[in-house]
Amino acid sequence: MTTKDVGRAARRGPYAKSEERRRTILDAAHEVFAAHGYRGGSLQDVADKVGLSQTSLLHYFPSKRDLLMAVLERRDEITGDAFPDDMEDGLVDSVIRTALFNENIPGVVELYTVLCAESVTDSHPGRVYFTERFERLRKSYARRFAELAAEGRLRPGVDPDEAAMSLVALWDGLQTQWLLAPEEVDVVKGLRGYFNLVVLPEPSPN
Amino acid sequence: MTTKDVGRAARRGPYAKSEERRRTILDAAHEVFAAHGYRGGSLQDVADKVGLSQTSLLHYFPSKRDLLMAVLERRDEITGDAFPDDMEDGLVDSVIRTALFNENIPGVVELYTVLCAESVTDSHPGRVYFTERFERLRKSYARRFAELAAEGRLRPGVDPDEAAMSLVALWDGLQTQWLLAPEEVDVVKGLRGYFNLVVLPEPSPN
DNA sequence: AGAAAATTCGAGTACCCACTCGAATTTCAT
DNA sequence: ATGAAATTCGAGTGGGTACTCGAATTTTCT
Numbered sequence: 102m103t104t105k106d107v108g109r110a111a112r113r114g115p116y117a118k119s120e121e122r123r124r125t126i127l128d129a130a131h132e133v134f135a136a137h138g139y140r141g142g143s144l145q146d147v148a149d150k151v152g153l154s155q156t157s158l159l160h161y162f163p164s165k166r167d168l169l170m171a172v173l174e175r176r177d178e179i180t181g182d183a184f185p186d187d188m189e190d191g192l193v194d195s196v197i198r199t200a201l202f203n204e205n206i207p208g209v210v211e212l213y214t215v216l217c218a219e220s221v222t223d224s225h226p227g228r229v230y231f232t233e234r235f236e237r238l239r240k241s242y243a244r245r246f247a248e249l250a251a252e253g254r255l256r257p258g259v260d261p262d263e264a265a266m267s268l269v270a271l272w273d274g275l276q277t278q279w280l281l282a283p284e285e286v287d288v289v290k291g292l293r294g295y296f297n298l299v300v301l302p303e304p305s306p307n
Numbered sequence: 308m309t310t311k312d313v314g315r316a317a318r319r320g321p322y323a324k325s326e327e328r329r330r331t332i333l334d335a336a337h338e339v340f341a342a343h344g345y346r347g348g349s350l351q352d353v354a355d356k357v358g359l360s361q362t363s364l365l366h367y368f369p370s371k372r373d374l375l376m377a378v379l380e381r382r383d384e385i386t387g388d389a390f391p392d393d394m395e396d397g398l399v400d401s402v403i404r405t406a407l408f409n410e411n412i413p414g415v416v417e418l419y420t421v422l423c424a425e426s427v428t429d430s431h432p433g434r435v436y437f438t439e440r441f442e443r444l445r446k447s448y449a450r451r452f453a454e455l456a457a458e459g460r461l462r463p464g465v466d467p468d469e470a471a472m473s474l475v476a477l478w479d480g481l482q483t484q485w486l487l488a489p490e491e492v493d494v495v496k497g498l499r500g501y502f503n504l505v506v507l508p509e510p511s512p513n
Numbered sequence: 514a515g516a517a518a519a520t521t522c523g524a525g526t527a528c529c530c531a532c533t534c535g536a537a538t539t540t541c542a543t
Numbered sequence: 544a545t546g547a548a549a550t551t552c553g554a555g556t557g558g559g560t561a562c563t564c565g566a567a568t569t570t571t572c573t
Contacts (some may be wrong), residue, residue: 113548116540119499122550132400136429140347146533154552155531161550165531218424221417221486223342231448239484239491258503267497270480271473278445278476280427281438285445291473298504319518322570328520350561360522361561367520371561 123161126151127175130168135212138219139169139227144180166226173216173230179209192245200272200289207283210276217273239265246299254301264299271295319434329367332357333381336374341418344425345375345433367373379422379436385415397500406478406495413489416482423479445471452505460507470505477501 114142129150133142144165162168180199190198203210220227249255254285255264272292279286319390334354339348350371354361367375386405396404409416424434428483448471455461461470 111542111547113540116549118540119549138344138346138428140344141425141428143529145529154534156553157551159532170323199349214424215428218421219344219347220482221483222344222347226489235484235487236491256504260500263496263500264483266481266492267477267500270484270497271477272480273483274476274478274480275472277424277427277479278441280470281434281441285442286472289520290469291476294466294469294473300463302535319571322519324570325519349559351559361524363521364564365562369562 108295111241119161123171126153126158126168127172128231130172131175131212132208134169134172134210138215139165140219140223144168151291169216169226170230172212173227176209176212179206182213192242192249194298196268196272196288196292200292203276203288207280211280214280215275235269238269241265242268245260249300254303256299256301268292325367332359332364332367332374333378336378337381337418338414340375340378341414341421344421345371345431346425349474350374375422375432376436378418379433382415382418385412398455399506400446402474402478402498402502403495406498409482409494413486417486420483420486422477442477444475447471448474455506460509462505465505474498474501 125232126147130147131144133146136142137146144155144158147168148158158168162171180203216227217231219225220231239262243262246259246261246264250259250261255261265307272288275286275288275291281290293301332353336348336353339352339356342348343352350361350364353374354364357364364374368377386409422433423437425431426437445468449468452461452465452467452470456465456467461467478494481492481494481497485494
């Protein structure tokens with residue numbers, strides 16, 4: 102027997118198309134939550150977008166809350182920011198590259214921005230996700246800034262922890278302004294400006 | 308005749324307690340929208356908090372949208388940030404003072420943060436308010452930074468417009484992180500750090 | 514005091530919400 | 544092929560939503 106058979110029932114895995122269906126649903130939910138927020142978006146909206154009944158949707162994700170959590174996990178997969186450490190690039194280059202990449206996926210940025218602020222409201226299911234995300238990001242960037250400091254490439258007087266906190270804040274704030282006025286706000290420019298203030302140029306090898 | 312009398316009707320102003328009622332309702336709506344967002348908060352919640360029927364509430368504010376706009380206007384009155392120019396203080400001091408003040412009114416900060424991000428979603432009634440607010444803030448701060456630059460107190464290479472955009476972004480981003488982790492994030496510290504990087508100390512009068 | 518206007522509310526409307534239940538249909542391992 | 548599991552859905556449940564309507568009550572002006 103390949104699987105547990107409690108009594109005499111034989112469990113069978115999900116069918117072939119199942120995984121693809123789940124991805125389709127997640128993409129639709131991603132759109133809906135980005136456009137209307139978690140509270141403003143409905144399961145019916147998502148089901149309609151997939152071309153599925155609301156009931157069938159709930160077969161894959163047993164509650165709206167579960168759907169949201171899955172969408173947030175998928176967002177992490179798309180952006181790959183769950184592991185901001187394992188880059189070979191330096192801090193500056195990796196941040197700028199991601200920011201440039203984000204310019205092409207405004208929907209993902211919108212989802213992030215909308216849900217992040219919504220999550221500070223009472224008993225929002227995304228609250229833990231964002232709290233932990235910020236904690237992780239601050240720690241990760243603080244380490245990178247500390248490395249730069251050790252190389253003498255951090256401007257004297259700058260605290261790595263504070264720089265990390267500020268970098269995350271600046272980035273998020275710029276994205277919010279960019280979503281409201283894409284023509285007038287340049288996220289990458291703002292981040293470059295901050296790095297120019299904080300990290301000193303690499304010493305020429307003389 | 309003191310007022311227009313179309314036909315023969317004699318208009319009478321609102322009664323004595325009316326204005327106070329309106330303020331009470333606005334305060335309750337402020338709380339509700341901060342705690343649950345615009346979409347998540349209901350007129351019933353607000354009415355319950357005031358101790359009024361939902362119908363009576365709609366006598367004062369004919370729609371939920373109107374109520375939100377009134378709340379946003381009231382927020383401006385509270386923080387007085389509609390006129391960030393007419394301060395006698397310097398840019399740095401006035402920003403830091405406001406940030407210190409905000410530490411005592413987390414509810415106002417929460418309302419602002421939640422509604423701002425929510426307003427980037429489809430056809431949100433607050434969208435215009437926040438778009439215009441950002442435009443106004445960026446222009447105002449850019450002028451202040453330009454004044455500093457004229458006095459030789461802006462670090463060389465720093466663009467006033469970019470600094471204004473970044474200051475607003477940093478401030479908002481710090482507030483978001485502060486709401487999610489008040490013990491770990493210090494908004495004032497982050498802002499001071501940025502000013503230390505960007506504006507040079509006043510030349511001693513020798 | 515009397516009348517009109519402002520305020521209050523109970524009841525109702527039409528609609529949307531997340532979620533459940535039971536049954537029909539499709540897939541797939543044997 | 545066949546039977547059991549996975550998938551789908553129609554119908555319903557209980558509840559909430561913003562908002563309307565008509566009438567009762569309270570306030571204010573004359």
